[in-house]
Amino acid sequence: MQTLFDALSLGSLYALGALGIALIFGVMRLVNFAHGDVISFSIFGLLWPSVDAVAIVFAGELPWFLLIPFVLAMGAGLSVLSEIIVFRRFRRANPATMMIASFALGFVIRYFLLMLFSSRPKSISLLPALSQPVEILGARIPLLQVITIAATIAILFALTAFLKRTRFGLEMRAAAENFTMARMLGVRANRVIMGAFALSGALAAAIGLILAAQTGTVDIQMGASVMLMAFIATVIGGLGSLPGAVLAGFLLGAASVVMQTVLPIDARPFRDAFVYGAVILVLIFRPQGLIAARGTKERV
Amino acid sequence: MSVIRRTISTPILLTLILIAIALIAVAAGSRPFNQTVIDIFLRVTLVVGLYIFIGNSGVMSFGHIGFTCLGAYAAAWLTMPPMMKQTLLPGLPDWLMNTQLPYWAGAIFAAIWAAIWAALFGKILMRLSGIAASIATFAMLAMINTIYSNWESVTAATSSVVGIPIIRSIWPYLIAAIIAVIVAWAHAISRAGLALRAARDEPTAAAASGIDIPKQRLIAFILSGAVMGMGGALFAHSIGVVTPDTFYLTLTFTTLSMLVVGGIGSLSGAVLGVVILSSLIQALRWLEAGVTIGTTTLAIPNGLQEIALGIVMILILIRRPAGIMANSELRWPRFRSEAANLQNPGEHPGNKPTQQGVSK
Numbered sequence: 001m002q003t004l005f006d007a008l009s010l011g012s013l014y015a016l017g018a019l020g021i022a023l024i025f026g027v028m029r030l031v032n033f034a035h036g037d038v039i040s041f042s043i044f045g046l047l048w049p050s051v052d053a054v055a056i057v058f059a060g061e062l063p064w065f066l067l068i069p070f071v072l073a074m075g076a077g078l079s080v081l082s083e084i085i086v087f088r089r090f091r092r093a094n095p096a097t098m099m100i101a102s103f104a105l106g107f108v109i110r111y112f113l114l115m116l117f118s119s120r121p122k123s124i125s126l127l128p129a130l131s132q133p134v135e136i137l138g139a140r141i142p143l144l145q146v147i148t149i150a151a152t153i154a155i156l157f158a159l160t161a162f163l164k165r166t167r168f169g170l171e172m173r174a175a176a177e178n179f180t181m182a183r184m185l186g187v188r189a190n191r192v193i194m195g196a197f198a199l200s201g202a203l204a205a206a207i208g209l210i211l212a213a214q215t216g217t218v219d220i221q222m223g224a225s226v227m228l229m230a231f232i233a234t235v236i237g238g239l240g241s242l243p244g245a246v247l248a249g250f251l252l253g254a255a256s257v258v259m260q261t262v263l264p265i266d267a268r269p270f271r272d273a274f275v276y277g278a279v280i281l282v283l284i285f286r287p288q289g290l291i292a293a294r295g296t297k298e299r300v
Numbered sequence: 301m302s303v304i305r306r307t308i309s310t311p312i313l314l315t316l317i318l319i320a321i322a323l324i325a326v327a328a329g330s331r332p333f334n335q336t337v338i339d340i341f342l343r344v345t346l347v348v349g350l351y352i353f354i355g356n357s358g359v360m361s362f363g364h365i366g367f368t369c370l371g372a373y374a375a376a377w378l379t380m381p382p383m384m385k386q387t388l389l390p391g392l393p394d395w396l397m398n399t400q401l402p403y404w405a406g407a408i409f410a411a412i413w414a415a416i417w418a419a420l421f422g423k424i425l426m427r428l429s430g431i432a433a434s435i436a437t438f439a440m441l442a443m444i445n446t447i448y449s450n451w452e453s454v455t456a457a458t459s460s461v462v463g464i465p466i467i468r469s470i471w472p473y474l475i476a477a478i479i480a481v482i483v484a485w486a487h488a489i490s491r492a493g494l495a496l497r498a499a500r501d502e503p504t505a506a507a508a509s510g511i512d513i514p515k516q517r518l519i520a521f522i523l524s525g526a527v528m529g530m531g532g533a534l535f536a537h538s539i540g541v542v543t544p545d546t547f548y549l550t551l552t553f554t555t556l557s558m559l560v561v562g563g564i565g566s567l568s569g570a571v572l573g574v575v576i577l578s579s580l581i582q583a584l585r586w587l588e589a590g591v592t593i594g595t596t597t598l599a600i601p602n603g604l605q606e607i608a609l610g611i612v613m614i615l616i617l618i619r620r621p622a623g624i625m626a627n628s629e630l631r632w633p634r635f636r637s638e639a640a641n642l643q644n645p646g647e648h649p650g651n652k653p654t655q656q657g658v659s660k
Contacts (some may be wrong), residue, residue: 011507031431086614089378093621095431100560101617103553108610115603224549228442235435269450276439276446283439284424 003078009145011253012152017230018245020203025175026240027196032107036227040220042075042205043212044113070096071209072202113220121219236282238289245272303489309631311485314571315478322474338538341473341572347558348480349527351570353520358500363437366444367525369547370408371532376461378406384463391453407533414529415522422521426514448544466540476534480527484567492519561616563623568630
């Protein structure tokens with residue numbers, strides 16, 4: 001039971017991250033390496049610049065119903081800003097160039113945070129009420145894990161509804177499938193791309209919130225490891241395919257947690273090597289990903 | 301005119317640039333500058349190693365620094381004094397425990413060791429292409445890093461392996477960089493290199509003309525793995541300490557950025573990308589340390605160095621999306637006009653790599 005919840009909550013994080021990357025990849029074929037730094041930035045937005053070990057909270061004192069929108073807006077804002085300032089100039093560049101540009105942007109964001117906050121991890125108590133355990137079917141599960149999973153499911157439903165039911169969602173899906181065609185049929189490219197960036201930034205902020213609440217610390221590297229796993233999930237899910245990204249995110253989370261419990265003790269430190277080995281195997285048998293997006297098939 | 305005569309000017313010019321940098325270092329004669337120049341040569345070796353695979357195949361690889369890691373640890377195993385190995389790395393087999401080779405022999409074996417692993421991984425990975433191949437190479441890097449970070453008895457896990465003989469002279473590094481350039485050039489004009497670039501630009505046509513794409517990619521992968529391994533060995537000798545995290549994401553992205561900024565499809569771009577970005581980093585470091593003008597000292601705040609570097613990289617890429625050199629090579633002036641005739645008139649920066657001067 002405990003294992004199941006661990007797997008689900010880790011999977012939720014990866015799934016949210018993968019969604020954020022897949023959204024942007026879908027509309028503009030950009031592998032956004034700055035995503036991890038958006039995660040860190042949105043949570044640091046709650047703090048005053050300082051180098052102390054204990055964070056000086058400024059917006060964190062807000063009640064939760066203001067706090068959460070504030071953080072989400074922070075992520076979305078930064079993400080849209082990065083689109084306007086940087087990525088808009090790379091519309092015609094090839095994917096490798098865009099990727100390196102996004103990496104350079106992430107680098108700038110990270111060192112900007114470093115300059116203001118130093119590299120020391122800070123302790124922060126966000127929404128402390130959530131760390132109490134609750135009893136579910138005889139297992140003690142931290143309330144936060146339950147909320148993480150519930151929130152992820154809610155976000156997924158909301159996003160699906162948004163993409164399927166609204167005009168903007170329809171435009172975004174059309175753009176993801178065939179960008180040139182969508183433009184010719186009157187979809188406004190820049191608006192769709194900005195929408196994708198805003199959504200992706202808000203998702204990044206959600207991850208930041210969950211991570212900070214879970215670990216009680218924030219540091220400027222915190223987004224990086226989630227981002228890498230999310231990136232892998234996006235690819236094995238089928239780049240550009242949103243359901244694939246979510247599925248693969250949960251699978252990766254499950255694989256990490258399950259391997260942690262079933263591997264013999266001696267092999268446990270090498271868990272990640274097994275996870276990555278599994279990733280290679282999946283790619284070899286399904287190079288297009290688990291659920292191949294229609295727009296990314298190689299045409300001959 | 302033979303392919304060799306037509307293209308030889310590129311490696312010669314690049315070698316001359318590298319030698320010029322070495323001579324400046326000798327003339328300046330200061331210790332810290334010496335180290336900077338060694339770092340430049342190391343990065344040239346690594347980035348040219350990346351170019352051999354990425355530039356010719358068009359497949360982005362995030363995994364090559366894994367081979368550098370393999371090479372660096374191989375050098376540590378082969379060149380450290382047996383006494384130190386006994387305390388730090390007690391799990392090594394006896395024959396390895398008792399060998400102590402000079403650094404150059406260590407570097408050769410490190411290159412071979414990395415090439416063997418490149419062959420094993422490449423055999424599996426080269427079937428993939430596009431972004432799936434990139435992620436698979438990244439998974440390979442992460443596997444190597446996880447194993448080296450946890451295999452206590454032979455790699456000392458995450459703690460540093462110290463006691464690797466330090467080489468302070470710049471010449472071995474210069475020679476390694478020149479070897480890398482020559483290997484890259486020789487591969488690019490060989491049958492395998494030409495076939496691989498054909499497969500990069502027109503995969504369908506190349507496959508239809510009988511090019512075995514996975515095989516050509518594997519050849520480039522092994523060669524570049526060997527160059528990366530050699531670079532790793534010298535990296536270990538330049539600082540005398542290795543840890544698994546030295547050879548992970550930061551180095552991966554630094555080297556990739558240099559390649560992309562220089563121009564992903566060009567050997568000259570690989571070398572110039574390193575030289576230009578390294579000079580920029582060095583200049584910013586000096587600024588950070590403070591420049592004395594008259595009586596006042598001007599210094600930029602800490603951390604601004606990285607921010608400025610990131611911004612400059614973005615600006616270069618905005619101006620030249622295909623990199624500084626795009627897809628052209630440095631060559632003697634008299635070949636310029638001829639090369640221009642050979643290439644498509646009107647360059648389309650940012651489009652798929654067009655034909656390279658060399659491949660014609």
